[in-house]
Amino acid sequence: MATTPLTGVLLINLGTPDSPEVPDVRKYLREFLMDGRVIDMPAPQRFMLVNGVIAPFRAPKSSKVYKELWDERGSPLLYYSQDQQKLLQEKLGKDYHVALGMRYQNPSIESALEELRKKDVDKIIVISLYPQYASASTGTSTQKVMDIVSKWEVIPSISFINRFADDPGFIKTIAAIGRSYMEKEKFDHYVFSYHGIPERQILKASNGGYCQLSDKCCSTYNKKNRYCYRAQCYETTRLVAKELGLREDQYTVAFQSRLQARIKDPWIKPYTDEVIAEMPKKGIKRVLAFSPAFVADCLETTVEVGREFKEIFEEAGGEHWQLAESLNTHPIWIDTLKDMVLRS
Structure with missing residues (x-):
């Protein structure tokens, strides 16, 4: 009697240090920042910058922040990703096997793929858990999967879900979370803060030089700019705002987490920290902030947006x-992941 083919699902997220201690944080930073898609400069320059400047000086500071973030379950990015894996497995049932891999550190993408290989899956559906495509996030995760699988003797059918910035379920989940706060209190304004990337990476990904790095260019989302990270961020914002019934003058899009102090090339603007510092002068006193570049809470959401930006404001x-x-284990989000798989 023939058995039903088993489909493998690989969820990929960025990764987190194994512990908040300085050696583990330094190890994580080195692996992360030595990635040529993250810091896209010649390898010798990247090596000197990461190992001579960023990792030695940033690791102790980052360690302190990670210790604030860590709780009894460990790193939120890791355990929320594990929760998503478990809940998605329950939704999909026995004909699927869901594995989790982190691009940097543990559990690794290699170990997750080996888990699927040993299950003898008929095909693999890879979901990079970055809503908006960027070379430094989705691109490097996809490349890592292909590098590993290319060495297998038997390579199953593989498909990639490499962006879902405008997915209806994704949008509805963000809106549902926002609405839960809006029903309890009033806000003057809404900030959508996304992880920043260097402008040069946007321009390198531009299809035929289309990109203008301007609000006019990003005011529409189309075939030409569908892989432009900035354009995707604006499209996500427009869709969430529409779902929440917000006018254009009620919300602001901005970008955070830039390495401007160490890398002189400009990063995409506007910068969140600068924008929010000016808001009270304009009469904006109460703000609800979203971080739609992430599907699980992490240092960039809980600490940077939740605490540091709060202090600035x-x-x-x-x-x-x-x-x-973030979306974390919201039921709509888990259903959305299931729908993504079933559509693939």
Whole structure:
């Protein structure tokens, strides 16, 4: 009697240090920042910058922040990703096997793929858990999968879900989380803060030089700019705003987490920290902030947006800064992941 073919599903997220201690943080930073798609400069220059400047000086500072982030379950990025894996497995049932791999550190993409290989899966569906495609996130994860699988004797059918910035379920989940706060209190304004990347990476990905790195260029989402990270961020924002019934003057899009102090090339603008410092002067006192570049809470959401930006806003005269948590294990999001798999 023939058995039903088993489909493998590989969820990929960025990764996290094995612990918040300085050696583990330094190890994580070195692996992450030595990736040629993350810091896209010649290898010798990248090596000197990462190992001579960033890792030695940033690791102790980052360690302190990770210790604030760590809780009884460990790193939120890791355990929320594990929860998503478990819940998606329950939704999909016995005809699927869901594995989790982190691009940097553990569990590795290699170990997750080996898990699927040993299950003798008929095909693999890879979901990079970055809503908006960028070479430094989705691109490097996809490349890693292909590098590993290319060495297998038997290579199954593989498909990639490499962006879902405008997926209806993704949008509805963000809106549902935001609405839960809006029903309890009033806000003057809404900030959508995305992880930043260097402008040069946007231009390198531009199809035929189409990119203008301007709000005019990103005001529409189309075939030409569908892989432009900035354009995807604006499209996500427009769709969430529409779902929440927000006018254009009620929300702002900005970008965070830039390495401007160490890398002189400009990063995509506007910068979140600069934008929110000016808001109280314009009468904006109460803000609900979203981080739609992430599907699980992590250092960039909980600490940077939730705490550091709150301090900047309040020091500038703001009264209330509220972070809307990431998708984490929201039921709509888990259903959305299931739908992605079934459509593939």
